[in-house]
Amino acid sequence: MRIPTAPAVPEQRAVDSEAPSVSSGVRTRSQHQRRKRIVQAAAALASRGGVEAMQMRTVAERAGVALGTLYRYFPSKMDLVVAVVSEEIDLLESSIERRPPSAATAAGRAVDVLMRATRGLMREPELADALIRSLILAEVETPFGDRMTGLLLRVSGRDQATEEEVALAGSLASVWVHELLEMLRGRRTYEQIQQRIEIAAGRLLADF
Amino acid sequence: MRIPTAPAVPEQRAVDSEAPSVSSGVRTRSQHQRRKRIVQAAAALASRGGVEAMQMRTVAERAGVALGTLYRYFPSKMDLVVAVVSEEIDLLESSIERRPPSAATAAGRAVDVLMRATRGLMREPELADALIRSLILAEVETPFGDRMTGLLLRVSGRDQATEEEVALAGSLASVWVHELLEMLRGRRTYEQIQQRIEIAAGRLLADF
DNA sequence: ACAGTTATTAGAATCTGTTCTACTTTGCCA
DNA sequence: TGGCAAAGTAGAACAGATTCTAATAACTGT
Incomplete structure (x- = not known):
């Protein structure tokens, strides 16, 4: 898997990596369905026992698909996690759009958004775990960090x-992610996170 | 991997978990040596090919120890990674003690420390990548963030x-970790990190 | 020196992500 | 309709972390 002769360059994995038909790029309806079934099965398993319960064999079985097929759609478990997680972020964005934060200051609105996201994530703790970790782990650029920063700026x-x-804004986002991680480790309560986010936002976005 | 929705009750794995003799807590000289040999072997392997190259079997072999013994000292690979990282932090701490940051403001001294640490990590990119990623993903408490925060406060x-x-201070530490990650992804240069750390430190530690 | 605990060892065994193989089915089009 | 490439399947195979086993060595207090 590693390239012994070229040590400097990290092995780029295909960023897309979510659909077969490399040549055409087209996705038929049945492929779309299959992909959807896979992601649903994965999400269902993950929202129970977390990434651990989301075993590739199990996902394949639950999705009614062969292991090889699963790997054709998602070349690694991480790709699958990222797919599951993307759906969650979509939810957050549309929620914000539906009901925008109303605080007077920019810092206040940012705290509002971040804590709303926090609550959303806490509703599916195991899934949240997968989300946060994959956000951080991803080798290549993922929309997540930047999307969150963009949201805060907006x-x-x-x-x-x-x-x-x-x-x-990026700093605030990274503080938030870190606090979430600490929560996942059982080292923060919701209240503590809120307090710390308020403190950080107050400084970082003071004159926004 | 559980979330404390209200109270914080993580399933604590033994934080220490680094020496045999559970009952006595004593560590004999030979045990100390053995532990040291293991960590050295691990570090040597990791600084070459990253965590991937640091395979438990290989570490055991290199340390001249049976696989079972390795697992007695370090119940999981992560525990071993943490041990390796701890040594790195020790180095940083003693370096700081040897040559304390001299900037006039607290923020300036903090930036000094963080950038010094950054340079240290950049010297062993494979190791840094492996260690930072693994630590962030770690389920259990790691000394990393807290020690860095403590250092900054000091x-x-x-x-x-x-x-x-x-x-x-914790927020600043988490911003730094995030910037480091971005650098490992090839999305930041040293200068960019410095710039961002300066900006964040200027706000976060303004009135220290 | 002896018994009993604890540490260590070699190696097999288990678990789960990932890869591979050998077929079979499906979609497409000339 | 015949045929070919892509997609799918079942299941074996492989890899590396972790666990288990049975036996041996080292250390302890008496």
């Missing part, structure tokens, strides 16, 4: 953000 | 820190 009223503003 | 002259100060 609710802060910074559609045309300076580089410094992007850095600050 | 160089900020906050030996008796308030809760808010701990939160702020």
